[in-house]
Amino acid sequence: MTSGFMLRSALGLLLAATAPAAIQAAPLKIGMITTLSGAGAGLGVDARDAFALALKQANNPEATLIVEDDAQKPELAVQIADKMIQSDGVDVLTGIIWSNLAMAVVPNAVDQEIFYLSVNAGPSALAGANCHENYFNVAYQNDNFHEAMGQYAAETYKNTLIMAPNYPAGLDALTGFKRYYTGELAGEIHTQVGQSDYAAEIAQIRASGADSVFFFLPGGMGIAFLKQYAQSGVEIPLIGPGFSFSQDVLPAVGDAALGVRNSASWSPDLENEASRAFVEAFKAEYGRLPSIYAAQAWDTANLLLSAQAKADVKDPEAFRAALKEADFASVRGKFGFNHNNHPIQDIYVREVAKLEDGTLTNRIVAKAFEDRGDAYAEACKLP
Amino acid sequence: MPGISPLSFALLLEQLLNGLQLGVMLFLMAAGLTLIFGVMGVINLAHGALYMIGAFACAAVAAATGSYWLGLAAALTAAAAAGALIEATILRRLYGRDHLEQVLATFALILIISEGTRWIFGGFPLFLDVPPLLQGAAPLPGGGAYPIYRLAIIGVGAAAALGLHLLISRTRLGMRIRAGESDREMIGALGVEIGRLYTLVFALGAALAGLAGGMIGALQSVQVGMGEPMLILAFVVIVIGGIGSIWGALVGAVLVGVVDTMGRFLLPKAFALAYPPSEASAMGAAVASLLIYLLMAVILALRPQGLFGAPSR
Numbered sequence: 084m085t086s087g088f089m090l091r092s093a094l095g096l097l098l099a100a101t102a103p104a105a106i107q108a109a110p111l112k113i114g115m116i117t118t119l120s121g122a123g124a125g126l127g128v129d130a131r132d133a134f135a136l137a138l139k140q141a142n143n144p145e146a147t148l149i150v151e152d153d154a155q156k157p158e159l160a161v162q163i164a165d166k167m168i169q170s171d172g173v174d175v176l177t178g179i180i181w182s183n184l185a186m187a188v189v190p191n192a193v194d195q196e197i198f199y200l201s202v203n204a205g206p207s208a209l210a211g212a213n214c215h216e217n218y219f220n221v222a223y224q225n226d227n228f229h230e231a232m233g234q235y236a237a238e239t240y241k242n243t244l245i246m247a248p249n250y251p252a253g254l255d256a257l258t259g260f261k262r263y264y265t266g267e268l269a270g271e272i273h274t275q276v277g278q279s280d281y282a283a284e285i286a287q288i289r290a291s292g293a294d295s296v297f298f299f300l301p302g303g304m305g306i307a308f309l310k311q312y313a314q315s316g317v318e319i320p321l322i323g324p325g326f327s328f329s330q331d332v333l334p335a336v337g338d339a340a341l342g343v344r345n346s347a348s349w350s351p352d353l354e355n356e357a358s359r360a361f362v363e364a365f366k367a368e369y370g371r372l373p374s375i376y377a378a379q380a381w382d383t384a385n386l387l388l389s390a391q392a393k394a395d396v397k398d399p400e401a402f403r404a405a406l407k408e409a410d411f412a413s414v415r416g417k418f419g420f421n422h423n424n425h426p427i428q429d430i431y432v433r434e435v436a437k438l439e440d441g442t443l444t445n446r447i448v449a450k451a452f453e454d455r456g457d458a459y460a461e462a463c464k465l466p
Numbered sequence: 467m468p469g470i471s472p473l474s475f476a477l478l479l480e481q482l483l484n485g486l487q488l489g490v491m492l493f494l495m496a497a498g499l500t501l502i503f504g505v506m507g508v509i510n511l512a513h514g515a516l517y518m519i520g521a522f523a524c525a526a527v528a529a530a531t532g533s534y535w536l537g538l539a540a541a542l543t544a545a546a547a548a549g550a551l552i553e554a555t556i557l558r559r560l561y562g563r564d565h566l567e568q569v570l571a572t573f574a575l576i577l578i579i580s581e582g583t584r585w586i587f588g589g590f591p592l593f594l595d596v597p598p599l600l601q602g603a604a605p606l607p608g609g610g611a612y613p614i615y616r617l618a619i620i621g622v623g624a625a626a627a628l629g630l631h632l633l634i635s636r637t638r639l640g641m642r643i644r645a646g647e648s649d650r651e652m653i654g655a656l657g658v659e660i661g662r663l664y665t666l667v668f669a670l671g672a673a674l675a676g677l678a679g680g681m682i683g684a685l686q687s688v689q690v691g692m693g694e695p696m697l698i699l700a701f702v703v704i705v706i707g708g709i710g711s712i713w714g715a716l717v718g719a720v721l722v723g724v725v726d727t728m729g730r731f732l733l734p735k736a737f738a739l740a741y742p743p744s745e746a747s748a749m750g751a752a753v754a755s756l757l758i759y760l761l762m763a764v765i766l767a768l769r770p771q772g773l774f775g776a777p778s779r
Contacts, residue, residue: 119589120584120589120690120691121589121591121689121690121691122591122687122689124589124590124591124689125590125591128589128590152589249748249751249752254748257744268743270743271743271744271747272734272747273734273747273748273750273751274751275751275755279685279686279687279692280488280685280686282484282487282488282616282727283481283484283727283730283731286477286480286481286484286610286731287477287731289476289477289480289610289611290474290476290477290480290610303591303686303687303689306591306593306687307685307686307687310593310595310685310686311613311685311686314596314601314602314603314613314614314615315603315611315613316602316603316611316612316613317611335593335687
């Protein structure tokens with residue numbers, strides 16, 4: 084009954100041709116399915132805004148984008164994907180934030196000769212034996228950030244309690260953390276996706292005797308948890324992947340997050356030309372700092388544009404090869420694809436800090452992994 | 467051992483309070499729902515939307531004025547006004563129709579109110595802070611602590627239950643409500659202005675939902691669609707408690723709140739006796755989300771009219 088609630092915003096961004104493109108690129112029609120309403124809206128809006136801005140800057144009239152809101156509902160995402168493939172005739176799908184939605188859409192889409200480029204979700208089930216030549220993940224494999232935090236926790240703590248929602252990315256998170264964490268586990272809690280009240284979990288944290296809490300709760304879930312945790316009187320330090328302390332979460336949480344350690348493949352202070360230009364452009368256009376979701380979507384758009392400049396999407400062989408080269412200026416500095424079409428990249432440990440104007444943001448404090456691929460690539464049969 | 471923390475008295479007490487707090491929120495929702503059904507015979511699916519209106523009014527006014535208390539007053543007022551408006555313009559035409567048409571009309575109201583709210587406030591959630599007076603945690607016996615704000619919610623819910631009880635058993639309005647529940651046509655014939663009574667009852671139910679929404683806003687994000695999960699739970703509550711019974715709504719709400727919280731907390735521990743901790747946690751979480759529906763099924767099998775419902779006539 085819920086699908087009727089959704090705002091179905093179909094945004095056609097037909098980019099006006101003011102200057103002829105340097106190379107006459109073949110047309111490329113991109114369908115973006117992302118979360119623009121509800122507690123997960125912050126993630127999707129950041130991804131959409133960065134993607135649209137990258138296309139606007141490229142000023143390429145042959146790249147068109149249509150955007151629709153999945154409201155974080157798998158059944159709705161599937162409907163939108165069918166519509167975009169069958170009646171809009173898109174060549175490429177992208178934009179899905181949540182792994183349970185990606186699992187519902189991606190295998191079906193790539194089997195229909197559509198390219199799928201992930202701006203965020205990287206479920207383990209699509210990285211190993213079920214990898215696909217048309218599925219490119221430009222973000223990460225889900226385990227990556229959590230592995231970095233597991234390594235950090237192993238060095239820093241002895242008795243960590245871990246918590247994540249009971250869905251593909253949540254389970255990947257806990258698996259990733261445990262792969263590198265060597266201390267004792269004070270407990271493992273599975274919450275529900277979209278849960279808004281964490282009183283029962285906070286009571287267990289209070290009684291657990293843990294010396295630290297690792298939690299993966301992206302978007303509104305993390306905001307609700309952090310606000311309730313701050314009021315609970317529990318003082319056990321929190322750590323998490325970058326999603327739990329991302330730019331979309333920090334303003335709502337406030338100073339309670341200061342000094343918290345978290346992990347990501349990118350941070351607004353990362354020192355490279357592409358990253359500086361991206362942060363400047365995003366701030367100028369939207370008046371806020373970009374999140375990790377924005378950075379990944381920006382890279383995805385630029386990867387697509389780089390492939391479009393080299394090959395016609397109607398020639399899948401050539402287009403696939405062009406994507407695989409990853410010949411674009413990534414905001415992450417180094418970026419390449421593993422043979423399973425998932426990234427090989429560096430992962431950093433960041434700390435929440437306050438800028439002079441009072442804005443909360445993240446600062447890199449250490450590099451956790453250099454050229455990290457993922458644990459599932461071995462099982463992937465792609466060359 | 468991982469996954470199992472000792473079951474101390476302090477932990478049990480805290481979880482019991484959590485269950486009670488959830489129960490109190492559910493009671494505020496269910497009381498209005500059951501009152502409206504009892505007096506007017508209307509199934510109001512839009513009740514969750516009134517809860518959302520309360521939360522948005524509270525968050526918007528608190529953000530504009532800096533005062534949570536003004537926000538809470540706005541939540542009550544906005545929800546009551548929206549309730550009265552809905553009753554006077556739409557539901558009034560549906561009293562004679564069957565339940566299916568009422569369900570359709572109030573479902574349409576959910577869509578209209580949700581989209582309208584999205585128009586005004588956008589798709590992004592709003593946030594509301596706990597008022598300074600109620601920030602922090604209070605010590606509990608046994609060495610635990612509990613957030614003062616959640617204790618306040620329990621207090622407000624208990625006061626609302628007592629107030630409703632007094633209103634219905636001791637006042638003239640309450641007498642008319644009870645009369646309306648037992649024989650609608652007769653009290654109309656006796657000269658009670660039934661239209662005004664209906665509007666009043668509907669506004670009262672809406673205000674309770676708005677109060678719940680305003681209070682919950684400080685604990686979680688205020689967003690479009692937040693009312694529907696609560697609405698579903700509130701329906702479970704009134705089915706368990708017996709449709710039309712305020713007393714049943716109170717008992718049902720506390721029962722659902724405590725069973726849901728305790729299930730989420732204890733089931734993973736129970737599964738951990740037989741399975742490895744991470745599987746046990748996943749299984750426990752999955753079964754816990756079904757628990758209240760199992761409870762409802764069992765109660766309906768034993769007492770089809772609910773715990774405090776009158777046997778169907």
